Amino acid sequence: MGDHKYEKSFQLEEAIVDGVDISGEWNKMYEPRELTEYDTTYLEKVIGLDGGESMGWCYQCAACIGVCPVDNVGSYGPRKIYRKLQTGLNLFEDKDLWLCTSCNNCLRVCPKEVDMMKIMPAVREQAVLEGNVPDELQEMLQNVAEYGNPMGESARKRVRWAKDMDETFRDLTKEDDPQPVDVLWYVSDYFSYHNRGNDAARAMVRVMNKLNIDFGTLGKEEKCDGDSQRLVGEKGLFEELAEHNDSLFQKYPHKELVVSDPHAYNAFKNFYPKVTGNEYNVKHYTQFLSGKVDELKALYTGEFNKKVTFHDPCYLGRHNGEYEAPRTLINSIPGIEFVEMYRNREQGYCCGGGGGGMWLDGFTADHTTERLSENRIKEAVEVGAEVLVVCCPYEVSRFEDAVKSTNNDENIMVLDIIEIIDSCMQGKVAA
Ligand code: SF4
Numbered sequence: 001m002g003d004h005k006y007e008k009s010f011q012l013e014e015a016i017v018d019g020v021d022i023s024g025e026w027n028k029m030y031e032p033r034e035l036t037e038y039d040t041t042y043l044e045k046v047i048g049l050d051g052g053e054s055m056g057w058c059y060q061c062a063a064c065i066g067v068c069p070v071d072n073v074g075s076y077g078p079r080k081i082y083r084k085l086q087t088g089l090n091l092f093e094d095k096d097l098w099l100c101t102s103c104n105n106c107l108r109v110c111p112k113e114v115d116m117m118k119i120m121p122a123v124r125e126q127a128v129l130e131g132n133v134p135d136e137l138q139e140m141l142q143n144v145a146e147y148g149n150p151m152g153e154s155a156r157k158r159v160r161w162a163k164d165m166d167e168t169f170r171d172l173t174k175e176d177d178p179q180p181v182d183v184l185w186y187v188s189d190y191f192s193y194h195n196r197g198n199d200a201a202r203a204m205v206r207v208m209n210k211l212n213i214d215f216g217t218l219g220k221e222e223k224c225d226g227d228s229q230r231l232v233g234e235k236g237l238f239e240e241l242a243e244h245n246d247s248l249f250q251k252y253p254h255k256e257l258v259v260s261d262p263h264a265y266n267a268f269k270n271f272y273p274k275v276t277g278n279e280y281n282v283k284h285y286t287q288f289l290s291g292k293v294d295e296l297k298a299l300y301t302g303e304f305n306k307k308v309t310f311h312d313p314c315y316l317g318r319h320n321g322e323y324e325a326p327r328t329l330i331n332s333i334p335g336i337e338f339v340e341m342y343r344n345r346e347q348g349y350c351c352g353g354g355g356g357g358m359w360l361d362g363f364t365a366d367h368t369t370e371r372l373s374e375n376r377i378k379e380a381v382e383v384g385a386e387v388l389v390v391c392c393p394y395e396v397s398r399f400e401d402a403v404k405s406t407n408n409d410e411n412i413m414v415l416d417i418i419e420i421i422d423s424c425m426q427g428k429v430a431a
């Protein structure tokens, strides 16, 4: 040990070597960090919830942080939430409870299967019961409970989009003795009530008629599918909507149920059966039409000479594994030049509309640097696309707003796949 003079042993709190006090350094290095100093009441409360168990499995590897779309525009992700809970966060009353869009990207990479798609609804359900819900979300929930749609519009107006169309189709609820229909088309809220959704709904009718498909709708009896309401913790409302829509599916016999909305697809395929005990032969419209691609090709009389890219909806892609059907349709369109964005398929970025995000734009803006939809529009522009192609009714409105707010009006437009198919069937040529 040489000639050094130790005045105290290292085991003691002070250490002086050759007259120099180095005890501070040693104490800093070896002082244990006691997590027991923190209040873990809320961590335990989350883990104790039915659905919240997996929060306790996190071992802080951080694989989730790099893929979380919200962390990309702020500070978020399961690892951070777990750490905050460990150090005393009351998630039941915190902003972090409402920022998750349930995009499913963290679960995709998590080695411990920490499942935010179960944790968040479970915690949110408690917050809803206690009335701790952001105002804009509360309003949406009231609208759905009262009117059957998030916009708070009357059921009568649900069919208004079809009013001035030359095309005809079956509204099964208006038939005295409704006979079976081949395809029952669930139109969805945003196709029914949003002006840009209306464009896509009308395009869908024209395409289905050109294909000679016997299809019908549920008219003004159709109600919101409830999937987003389930994810924000309104389990009771979800169950009510499931019972209501299921009663219509049983009442109007059909061979296939085709939906415009990936959220409805997810609900009918994976969550309605748990409530109703019934299974549904359900397809997203891109899946239905991609099975008829040869017939579609024979009907195209125009070209779409534009460079396009495609945004994978979280609830069609990551949640339900469907990446090919939309691409098959896009690639069937004459003249189109298709380019992928950097983040595509299972690594696709989120538009911010899932898990209640659709009605939380103001709230989310206060806690992030930019909207997820804005981040995505910038990526689409960066790959040189003139059109961002979508196939989820939430997305046209979200991305069109983002085009404006990022000053990209001159650079890019947003279209649903069905709108492009329809215009090519009408002989329109885009230059
Ligand atoms: S990937 Fe899973 S285990 Fe790793 S930090 Fe995230 S939640 Fe925790």
Ligand code: SF4
Pocket (backbone or CB within 6 Å): 067, 068, 069, 070, 071, 076, 077, 078, 099, 100, 101, 102, 103, 104, 105, 106, 107, 116, 117
């Ligand atoms: S589900 Fe998506 S938004 Fe939510 S924490 Fe996971 S990666 Fe982030």
